[in-house]
Amino acid sequence: MSIALAAWRIGATLIAPLLPLHLARRARRGKEIAARLPERRGEGAARPAGRLFWLHAASVGETVSLLPVIEAMAARDPALSLLVTTGSVTSAELLARRVPKAIASRVIHRFAPLDVPAWAARFIRDWRPDAGAFVESELWPNLLAAAAARGVPMALVNARMSARSAARWARLPGLLRETLGRFRLVLARSEEDGARLAAFGIAAPCWGDLKAAAPPLPADPAALAALKRAVGERSVLLAASTHPGEDGAVIAAHRALAAERTLLTVIVPRHPERGLAVAAAAEAAGLATARRNAGEPPGRDIAVYVADTLGELGLFYRLADAAFVGGSLVPHGGQNPLEPARLGCAMAFGPYMGNFAEPVARLLAAGGAVRVPDAATLAETLRDMLWVPGRARALADAAAAVADRDTGLPGRVAGALLDLLPPEAQGADGGRADGSRTPTTSGAWQGMNEG
Template structure:
């Protein structure tokens, strides 16, 4: 007899159905702010944008750019092995990244809203042979519907903070039901593994963090050379992947640093290029001469801030910045993946709020492989310390690189753990096509 849904989950599902009309208003508002694509509205309500490909289909859900980047190597490997892959995400920036980076036999769709009707419509069309979610994407309706259909279900690169674990434990019947929907959890760290086990997950392994296996981000050499020639011998630092409030912090730090380093150039790269006009206005209000990447503006002698308001060019910017403040660490964004900066030799400074990659940052801070700034006013002095001591800066970068190298291998181990589930998906596909052997 199938396990009955907990009352809380039943109420959640009913609430989702009741509030579905409001989701149309929410979508319209988000689209007006550049956070949704009007022409792809149907996808958010489970209406497919393209046909399902023939054969086995692996569905991977990743919320945003960071999660998408972490699973791209796995998607590429699945594609090489002959699997069609459906990648879903929530954010527009992740969709734009997918358009550029997904292999040919892979599809991107926006994630349906977590209501019974939206998720059911999505699953009815796509019929995945294997479903996987990335990191901490735990959606009750999604988990329930996938489980009810008997689709093999895994959590990749799973992370669970202590506070989130405590919150789930407050509703043990609901959390027990939801987490038992997962057939396999692949955790980032042993601490994450233990939390998932306490929450009732049936099979938990710890292959490591996929983010350590990230490839060195690419850059067009002609673009790098052109910008490097324009910058010349000017000192440079970068504020990367910033969020609202952090642009102001970076600009204040830059003003202080200019007192000590005349001619200093700030590369300011917001996390979401859609905010570029607002960030540009802040730069002008601060009195700095601005050049914008999206407009093709060159860096000239008077340029104080170069705004990197394009997508997919972090490899270019990291190559130009010997020192980087990595954003998302002074607000509630939870920090961003530091591995790309490390791979390209940029010394890192961060704020303290990095819950999304806490284990990685803990190692970086403890090993002297990155600097943690407790409060925004301290940022300028830490940037200056790295600029003033190139030998110490190189030692920090080398320690960070060693940590990344030691952490690699999660991709291979993850693929090994997934192999039985993938074999099952391929077998199901053969049976559907009539290739299996009858009894």
């Protein structure tokens, strides 16, 4: 064990007595569920009989990308149970809504334990997964060490290493290789991520981006019909998954465009708790505003409709004539542009789309999206998309062709993950009588932590 990893273990152990206070504060802010805080200490295991595969996704985007993989794994191995850990309340709520009913009884959700050695060891000891996989860049050294100590084969899929992370790791390349040595299989999210990993001597093939292969976002048909009735003949502009600093630009664009034609602008804040603040900004600009979370409809007199609910973005992409993808006018890295692409919605986004560089490049090359250089040009770009005949349809059709490219990826990843399971049949305890497994070995095990 390196000095750096030893220091991490010691530091996590020393800070552990303070973490319950931190978790309680998060629960008061709605960031945790108070009744489920013991899960953050690795407690509350209820291991089912038979084989168990553990999947960890940090938040909403990673959880969505896992859903088709989960379905494929469950279909290929009808006796397999799947334990899914996440780190956010919103991802837990999304998983509960989106897992198909046919396999819901085989999918168990728990909040991931914090990376305290004793808590991580308890989680692995009590759940005894037969194999596991992390998604993207969510790595926890103590949790991975606990899995390795019990011989649990692990994978990292959609592995992500940004240019900034590569620069950081260049100062500690040995620590990177030691940390990533816990993984038997690594699949890079993009060729760029794979190249950055290769620069450290880590082979990580790229099969594609799971976020590029996710199914279309769902929508309730009755809710969509009701919204269409309320909207009437108005054009609909959607600002999807906005972040602080973007709402003002969207509101200004609405004011410019609404001076020309009747327009309803729907703003979906990335974090629904910002709904009140977004509505207040629109009202301060003199615009009649309604909030979905308050049960208010987008009536004929409403200019800005704040859709501050969770899990309804698919509804509004279907409603919109054109969309602006948020997280891109501010240096956040953007939200997933393939979501509107799958739903036939013409899109624009700002200059900060680094989290989705590869699909963005494909969309732009195919003529399936428009990049807005700054907030000042947002209204002009959206005017073209909304009201130039045929423009929105051409963008949407080109984007749909790009989005269809990776539809077979979840099944391929599912097969690779199932190959990690031990070939021998597992009993109800999922392992040997002492609760451990025979450790396995391989060549280069890889992964990446974006911090």
